[in-house]
Amino acid sequence: MIKIVDITEEELLPEIFGGKAAGLSILKKQGFLVPDGVAIEAVDSMAYFDQLFQNNLKMQLKRFETEEGYEVAVRSSCTMEDIKCVSGAGKYKTFLGQMSFSEIWKAIEELICGLVVPGTKMGIVIQRFIQAQNSGVIFTSDPFTYEKNKMLVSFSHGLGDKLVSGKLAGRDVTIRMKDQEVMILEGTESFPELKKLCMDTKQLECRLGYPLDIEWAADGERLYYLQCRPISTITSIPSGMLHVDMGNMEKISERINIQDRIDIWKQVLESSIEMPDTYIYIYNDSNHESVEMEWELAKSAHYKGYSAVVLYPNDIVGCHYLGDKTKVRGSISKCCRYGIRAFPQYGSLKECIRNYDTLLGKHSWIGVTMIQETVKPLYTGQIRKIQDGYLMEITYGNFVTKGIVPVNRYMIGLADDFLLKKEVEQTRWYELIEGHIVYCLCNEDSKARTMIPEETIVKIVQYFKPLLETRDWTIEFGIFQNEPENEYQPFFMDLAEQRKEGKLTLSRVSSGIISEGKIKGKIIHIEKEDISLLCENLDNEYEPMVFFAQRPDIALLPLVERCSSKDAAFVFCEGSVLCHLATVLREKRIPAIQIGYYHKGEYAEGKECVVNAQSEYITGRERISVT
CATH class of the missing domain: 3.30.470.20 (ATP-grasp fold, B domain)
Known part of the structure; x- marks a missing residue:
């Protein structure tokens, strides 16, 4: 005989009494006030009910009987309702208020006969009706x-x-x-x-x-x-690892809310642009079953370790490089001296990801991490479409976006003609090898100048045009030199969308303007070790300042974030106009220029000067007037 049980007395299982009855059982067990009621075992047909069952139900409902009938709520409790993988909200009707027994029976019949998911069963919950305020x-x-x-x-x-x-x-x-x-x-x-x-x-x-x-x-x-x-x-989002390819785009999109990143990957893959092997790891903190995964991912021919970057929640900062320390020495360029500037914090990919799970689980039920192969390109660079054509910067090794190394600069017109070509000696650079950040110094003068054929520069522009034509963004890319053909092969690394940034043009870039504006202020020469103290001083009121630094190094970001277009300007010897710090300066409308190498005595500390990053017909040091 089909069971009728008091929802306050037994632990009700969803597969027997349905999801709603099981949820009420949990509430009652945890000490929450639940209206008195009964649960009917789930069935898929009214044929299971006979007169004996009806008589039993009438006996159970006597506690709700009034002069007008029964004051109850009759609700569905489907076996595929109110469970972790599906809510079923709104699929079935709820019946409330004064009812006769025949009306209650009709409500039960309507719910059971209204099953919409094949292979499921319908339980029923009947409770005392609450006159709610x-x-x-x-x-x-x-x-x-x-x-x-x-x-x-x-x-x-x-x-x-x-x-x-x-x-x-x-x-x-x-x-x-x-x-x-x-x-x-x-x-x-x-x-x-x-x-x-x-x-x-x-x-x-x-x-x-x-x-x-x-x-x-x-x-x-x-x-x-x-x-x-x-x-x-x-709770329905499964934990696991997915390779980023066209076959998995829909799965990734269905599971997690990182649509901007998914749109980028789609455009890259649809344009047949190469990118390092990339994986998405999803962690669901509500899924307490152990997620067993294969942590030994397939490695490409260019593999030199992994990077692990938190994508969601996007206000949690997490970025680590991983690799095998025993393989570092054999991968460093032969033409240089080197020193290791940073070591991996974690011994393995699994250790890193499990640490992320703990960190993200404090804030969010869902955590998303991008795991990407790190490779050893000959060059890295950035390219952006601007008013006159395409602006490109290239350097040896990695970390072109950090603004910490010299760069070659090229401007290619819309007709693939060269409008600007400025190549510099690059005697120092950084490489990312097996999770280690390696600082390299060139031993051979012949290797110090990056020499990329002009036809290769044009090919790089053509290669990334499908992305550059769609939106206003800066693409970070790498270049392999394939042996023995000696061919250059570009590949996609990342991109950043430009939102509130000032315009870049050929005349502005070639005349030394990084960010437009004009300001008068006191000269301050910056060394990296001074940044924390300067930031503390800027938290109080201060007079306008002109900061002189070697290059637009990302280490200056805390200082730039405390400045505005009314109280600061920056003067650099060299560096990138597309790097992250240069972009932030333009977004904040803070005047910034490049003037080439200088002696500190030419611009004495504490003196006042005017920085003119507006006029287009002056260049370099002409943009600074010491008063």
Whole structure:
């Protein structure tokens, strides 16, 4: 005979009584106030019910009987509803209020006969009807961003059936939980039970280990819990590793919210542009089963280690290089002296990723890490489409975006003609080998100048044109020199979109302008070790300053972030106009120029000078007037 059980007395399993009954059983077991009621075992046909069953059900429902009938709520409890992999929200009707037994029986029949998923069964929950003053749903974590300390509440005055079914727009409140305090981030309306609701349900989430979608009702005296299910938009995301290729693009897109990055990869792959082997690792903190993966990834012929970069949450900084220290020495260029400037923090890819899991799990249910092969290119560079054509910068080794090494600069016109060609000696560079950052100094004068044939520069422009024509962005690329043909092969590394940046033109770049503007200020010469002290001083009020530095090194970023276009300018000897720091200077409209090498005595510390990064018909030192 089909079972009818009291939902307050037994632990109800979803495969026997359905997801909703199981959720109510969890709430009751955890000490939450659940309206009195019964659960009917899940079936797929009304044929399982006979007169004896109906008589038994009438006996169970006597506690809800009134003069007008039964005051109850009849709800679905499908075996494929309110579980981790699927919510089933809104698929089945809820019946509320005064009903006769025949009306209750008709509601049961409608739910069972209305099964929409083949192979599933329908359980039934019948509970005491709550005359609510306020009711609604609460998400114990953000179902859209996966944040753990952010809760969403949607409520209405009175019954919440129309809100839950989507027929009525609720009053929405966004909550931030911090140190057991409830802070309203968005929404102006509230209700008396809000703090208790948030505190209690967040504690339940912590005990169960997964985010919850909970339906509730308050009658003015007590707070009742009507439903408890996992937030399936989070709990249904599988953990695992996916290789970035066209076959996996849809899978990656379905699982995680990194659409900008996915769009970039799609364009690269559709344009048949080469890129290092890349993997996406997804970690779901609500999935407590151990995720067994093959950590020995397939390696390409150019493999020299891995980089692991956190993509989501995007406010968590995580970037590490990994590799085998025993293979470093044999991979360093023979024509140079070298010193290792940084060592891998982790001994293996698995150790790094597991550490990321712990870090990300403190903030978010879902963490996404990009794992990419690091390679040893002969050159790296950046290219960007500008008003007059294409601006390209190239250097030996890696880290061209950091602004820490000399670069060759080329401007190629729209007709593939050379508008600018400035090649410099590159006696120092950095290589990334097996997770180690290696500083190299050239031993051979003949190797000091980067000599790339002009036809190769034009081919690089043609190679990346499909990407450059679609949006305003700067592409970072590498170049292999294939043996024995001695051919140059470019490949995609990364890109950055330019948003609020000032315009770059041939005349501005060739005349030394990095970022436009004009300012008068006191001369300050910067060494790397001075940056922290300068930042502390800038936190207080100060007069306008002109900072002189060797190159637009990324180490200057904390200083630049404290400056504005009204109180600072930067003067560099050399360096990139496409590097990250140069881009930030343009975004902030801070005047910046390159003037070539100089002696500090020419621009004495403490004196005032005017930096003119506006006029196009002066160059180099003509842009500085010492007063």
